[in-house]
Amino acid sequence: MRFGIAFKLGCLMAVFGMLPTALAGYYIYNSSRELLLQAAERDLQTAVQVLGRNLQSSLHNISLDAAVLTHGPQVRQLASINDPAQRSHVQDDLAALFRAMLLAHPDYMQIRLISASDHGLEWVRQDRDGNHIVRVSGADLQEKGHFAYVFEALKLAPGDVRISPIVINREQGAHSGLGKPTLHVSTPVADADGKVFALLVINVDLDQLFSQLQSDLPDEYQVYLSNRWGDLLIHPDHRRTFGFDQGRRLFLQDEFSEVSRLLDTSGPNSLISRSVEQNQQDGLVAAFVRLANNSKTSEPFIILGLGQLQSHVLAQASRAGGYIAQIAVFFSLLALLVAFIVSRALIRPLRNMTEAVELFSRERKISELPPRQDELGVLARSFRAMKQEILTQLEDLTHSRAAFEHLARHDSLTGLPNRRMCFERLEQALISARQSGQKMALLFVDLDHFKEVNDQWGHRFGDQVLQAVAKLLGSVSEARDNVARLGGDEFVMFFEDVQDPRKIVALLEKLHVCFQLPLLIDGKGVNVHASMGVSMFPRDGNDIGTLIQHADHAMYKAKSAGKNRYSFEVMVEN
Structure with missing residues (x-):
């Protein structure tokens, strides 16, 4: 059976008409995959750094609790x-x-x-x-x-x-x-x-x-932790952890070869790695960070990591790849029927789409393509929808990073700054006070008989009491960031540019009177009293630790004197 030149030319033009579509789809698919993987790597790196700071902050708080008890x-x-x-x-x-x-x-x-x-x-x-x-x-x-x-x-x-x-x-x-x-x-x-x-x-x-630290992470994130030799301490498969305790050694660097660079203290502090044992479908993309331990310990550092399945990251790209394949087949069949017309109609739109994809891959900008009502318009709109969805996911991940930062610096119950942010603000205020020669006052507030409130009304009611006390303290503070919850029923306030210490006494009197009034919570009037201690800068100390120690000591003097009162570390002169 002989085939005419028109058929051969049609087939040839169909091949050349199909080739740009296939190449564009392949390029877009691979570009989207790599872009998603790179975005996931950046987000994992940010998340693991936030998680590492939260872990170091938790260990620091535990050390502070031990010091407070001693x-x-x-x-x-x-x-x-x-x-x-x-x-x-x-x-x-x-x-x-x-x-x-x-x-x-x-x-x-x-x-x-x-x-x-x-x-x-x-x-x-x-x-x-x-x-x-x-x-x-x-x-x-x-x-x-x-x-x-x-x-x-x-x-x-x-x-x-x-x-x-x-x-x-x-x-x-x-x-x-x-x-x-x-x-x-x-x-x-x-x-x-x-x-x-x-x-x-x-x-x-x-x-x-780690269950507490992971509570705000996405469910698909997997946590890894190893000691300075790479022995697995936390792993998604619990059977692989603490192998040295069972007479065998299982190392993190065997799963992620790049981690061996972190085990060398002269190497980088953080890196991105992909798993070497699994295939691409089950492979992992992960970020790791080396956390130095500044305490007196034989463990100078640990390795912390967050991983995510590549299949989860690339799920959207896989769906887009299926759409691209379907569109390529459709246009190939169309090219067989009207090869000459379709070939001329395909070249320019495909070039525009390719440039748009390159622009998106390079600058993350979505360029406008001429509106079309044919199949090329469907392809262009599909590309645009895919790129818009990628940008939307990147924006969502950016918002998640901002949320992580907020959670790392604020108390989740009261919304007040936590210990970490309080110390940062207080350190800035101390630097300013030292430079300007101003005085400062630090107020340590501890609720009296708060355990009895929890026992009588329950922890949910106790949380509402803490929220009400936080609002009360915020109402008398110069700025909301100057009030912080250290933990439990302990709060700290500090006041800058204290010209006359007697104003602090007047403020304490006002706050003391407020604590004599019952708080209305869930329709119940609850009497919540507090013992307060005050230290002054620079009279009682020149650093955060000393000021808090003196304020805490003054608070204990108030409690020893019968509670529901305030005390200065040193009596304020009239």
Whole structure:
């Protein structure tokens, strides 16, 4: 059977007509895939850096909690008490304080006060056992002097904090903490003469800590964590974690070869990597960051990472590829019928679309193409819709990054700045005050009997009380960012350019009067009182830690004097 030249020319023109469409579709598909992967990599890198800062902030807050507990008057009293009955009474007070701390922090599994002598005998111990807090006492108290978190921490100076390497807790009698990934935060306790006589240890549940940190991440993100050798500590497949505890070694760099550069401290601090073991369909794109540990510890750094399946990232590109393939087949059939007309009609529109795709790939700009009502117009509109959807997803990811930053700096319950943002604002205010010679006042507010409110009305009602107190403090503050919630029922306010300290007294009187009025919450009038302590810059200190310490001490003076009042670290002169 012979075929005429018209048929051959038609077939030839059909091939040349199909070729630009196929090439354009292939280029757009690959460009879209790479663009999506690059966007996912950038977002993963931003998210892992935010997650890393949140993790370091959490560890810093745990260290601050340990330091606060060691500076409590009950702990220091033990060094000088010889009377067994009085000593037992002080230990009961410490046990109650430890219990409150465990209730406030679900990631804390155990808080202990351990003797520096007697082979590290536990003096006071509170354990988490399921939903209950259990106090261990008497013969059940154990000697812990042979554990590194005890004898290594006892070498530190008072005030230093040691964060242990992450291990599986194998200590018998650890209740809910047994068999779980754990890190120990320990700090020495010194008496009035500066001699270390005890050690305070907080056991942190790594799974619970990361569960809190991951709560705001997208569900498709997978978390990775390794120690300085690359041993897997957190992995989507829990069977691969803590291999060294089971007599085998499973390394993060075996799955992501680029991670080996992070294990070298002379290498970069963060990088992007793609998995090497899975195929492209199940492969992972991931971002990793090296987090240095500034505490007194044998673990100088850890590797934190976030990963995402490439198939999830490229799902949209795959759908667009199917549409492109369908359109290419349609135009190929059309080219067989009207090869000459279609070939001339295809060249210019395809060139415009290719340039538009190149412009979008290069500058992320969507160019307008001449409106058409034919199949090329459908193709152009499909490309435009695909590019618009990509830009929309990029904008959504940008908003997510902004939300992560906001959550990292604000308290989710009250909307007030959290400890981190408070310290940043306070440091800026101190720098300005030092340069201008102005005075500042720092107010430490602690609610009285807040635990009884929670016990009587429930934690939801207690949250509403905290929100109402936050609004009350904000109403008397110079700026909302000058009020912060440190945690629990503790708030901090600071006032800049204090010309006359008596104005602070007047403000405290006003705030004290406000706390005498009942708060109307859910139709109930609730009397919420507060003890307040004040320190002044530069009289009481020249840095954040000293000012907060003096304000906290003044607050405790107010509580010791009967609560529901305020106190200055040093009496304000009239």
